[in-house]
Amino acid sequence: MIAWRSAALLCMPLLSFVGTVQAQTDALGWLRKMQDATRSLSYSGTFVYQHGGRSETSRITRLASADTERLEVLDGMPRELVRTRDTVRCYLPESHVVKVERRTPDRNFPALLPGELNTLARNYDISLGELRRIGGFECQAVVLAPKDNLRYGYRLYADTGSGMLVRAVTVDAAGNAVEQFTFTQLDIGRVTPDMVKPRHAATGWRVEDAAAAPARLAGWSVNAELPGFHKVVELTRRMGESKPVGQLVFSDGLAAVSVFIEPLAPHREPARTGLASLGAIHIYTREVANHMVTVVGEAPAASVQRIADAVQYRRP
Amino acid sequence: MKENISALMDGELEGRAADETFDLLRRDGEAADNWRLYHLMSDAIRGQRRLVSAGFVERVAARLATEPAVLAPGALPGRTPLQRFALAAAASLAAVALVGWLAFAPPPKSQPPLAQAQPPAAGAPLPDAANDYLLAHQGFSPRVSLQGMAPYVRTVAERPDESSK
Numbered sequence: 097m098i099a100w101r102s103a104a105l106l107c108m109p110l111l112s113f114v115g116t117v118q119a120q121t122d123a124l125g126w127l128r129k130m131q132d133a134t135r136s137l138s139y140s141g142t143f144v145y146q147h148g149g150r151s152e153t154s155r156i157t158r159l160a161s162a163d164t165e166r167l168e169v170l171d172g173m174p175r176e177l178v179r180t181r182d183t184v185r186c187y188l189p190e191s192h193v194v195k196v197e198r199r200t201p202d203r204n205f206p207a208l209l210p211g212e213l214n215t216l217a218r219n220y221d222i223s224l225g226e227l228r229r230i231g232g233f234e235c236q237a238v239v240l241a242p243k244d245n246l247r248y249g250y251r252l253y254a255d256t257g258s259g260m261l262v263r264a265v266t267v268d269a270a271g272n273a274v275e276q277f278t279f280t281q282l283d284i285g286r287v288t289p290d291m292v293k294p295r296h297a298a299t300g301w302r303v304e305d306a307a308a309a310p311a312r313l314a315g316w317s318v319n320a321e322l323p324g325f326h327k328v329v330e331l332t333r334r335m336g337e338s339k340p341v342g343q344l345v346f347s348d349g350l351a352a353v354s355v356f357i358e359p360l361a362p363h364r365e366p367a368r369t370g371l372a373s374l375g376a377i378h379i380y381t382r383e384v385a386n387h388m389v390t391v392v393g394e395a396p397a398a399s400v401q402r403i404a405d406a407v408q409y410r411r412p
Numbered sequence: 413m414k415e416n417i418s419a420l421m422d423g424e425l426e427g428r429a430a431d432e433t434f435d436l437l438r439r440d441g442e443a444a445d446n447w448r449l450y451h452l453m454s455d456a457i458r459g460q461r462r463l464v465s466a467g468f469v470e471r472v473a474a475r476l477a478t479e480p481a482v483l484a485p486g487a488l489p490g491r492t493p494l495q496r497f498a499l500a501a502a503a504s505l506a507a508v509a510l511v512g513w514l515a516f517a518p519p520p521k522s523q524p525p526l527a528q529a530q531p532p533a534a535g536a537p538l539p540d541a542a543n544d545y546l547l548a549h550q551g552f553s554p555r556v557s558l559q560g561m562a563p564y565v566r567t568v569a570e571r572p573d574e575s576s577k
Contacts, residue, residue, distance in 0.1 A: 130559075145566070154565050167562070173568075175567065177564050197547065197548065252558070277562050329552060335541060335545070338541075371535070372536045372538045374568065379538060390539060392545045394555070
């Protein structure tokens with residue numbers, strides 16, 4: 097008995113350490129597999145987005161050979177988004193508006209690079225979860241547990257066959273789901289170019305081009321970065337029909353937080369300030385040096401507010 | 413099988429998978445042995461010195477089987493002191509059995525650290541231009557490389573006339 101106990105005491109920590117490293121490698125492998133599947137497969141499917149007791153159904157179609165993807169929101173206000181390699185167009189048929197976001201010259205649309213996947217492990221404990229059947233797919237769960245309370249946790253379920261992400265759940269510190277994406281139907285392959293064409297010709301519609309360009313926002317800074325979040329981009333852009341707006345984006349490799357800075361007109365009503373939420377997204381607005389600062393991010397309210405409170409202006 | 417048992421111990425199995433594993437533990441002697449062994453290992457690793465001796469479960473179960481079931485004992489009038497003593501003794505044996513069970517139950521998972529401050533309440537209405545901000549933001553979210561455009565559905569879905577109600 098004593099021999100067995102010593103053996104267990106000596107071996108188990110070592111075995112469990114080796115096991116943990118192996119489990120994390122396996123889990124990172126699954127994240128890579130999901131990323132590859134999302135990029136390299138053509139698919140069409142219907143998914144449900146659930147948050148705060150609401151649910152919305154959307155259809156998504158991707159044609160990998162053309163690197164084109166189309167998203168159509170089926171509930172509520174009609175919206176259609178088409179993403180190509182260089183642009184995202186958002187069609188709003190009721191207001192006859194098409195909004196255009198372009199890739200900035202110095203930055204591709206974001207991708208989780210292999211290196212970035214490894215840095216994820218600094219902010220999250222990544223492990224394999226259970227096997228579960230979802231919507232007819234046998235799925236492997238990958239669990240990303242945050243190492244602090246500045247970010248949410250995630251449970252990602254990938255189809256064991258194709259690697260496609262079938263369900264993604266965002267969980268808060270108490271373990272409650274704050275939002276969830278689930279494919280209710282998914283077909284892999286059999287996508288034709290017609291299926292990713294926008295449904296609207298948009299002839300005569302108003303075009304709102306973001307015209308984003310990398311820039312240094314003179315005088316503006318976020319004086320205390322949120323641990324684990326690093327600035328990934330700084331640019332000026334248009335939003336709606338507004339004057340140029342500054343945008344700074346911070347990311348921890350999986351979650352992103354944007355800071356928007358826009359000038360306020362001299363004679364105007366006071367800016368509407370405060371915190372609003374939508375699923376895992378929090379939006380915090382405050383006024384700084386006669387500018388409106390709006391922070392938008394898929395992070396807990398306290399994190400979004402912390403970044404907002406750290407925004408400051410010093411006359412350059 | 414072993415993976416499921418260890419996941420169950422860690423409280424990571426839910427729903428059908430958990431039910432199936434409980435079933436297995438009831439039916440399969442080897443699985444039940446593994447369950448006990450894993451707890452013994454886990455206790456040993458955690459440095460709990462007071463390991464329960466082998467056969468403890470069987471002995472408690474055997475003792476329990478010989479005891480009458482006590483269902484909601486109430487204060488009935490006219491009991492003799494001897495009867496009261498017997499009831500108290502039965503109750504304390506039940507308490508011992510409960511402690512025995514707790515000793516074998518998986519340890520509670522460590523709680524996530526509480527936020528240092530109460531999270532602020534999100535009560536403000538969404539800004540008028542919320543959808544513009546969301547569209548501008550989504551393009552930079554690394555989530556897109558894991559699930560394509562799906563995160564772009566995170567926009568305000570109400571038509572302008574519905575949201576103003």
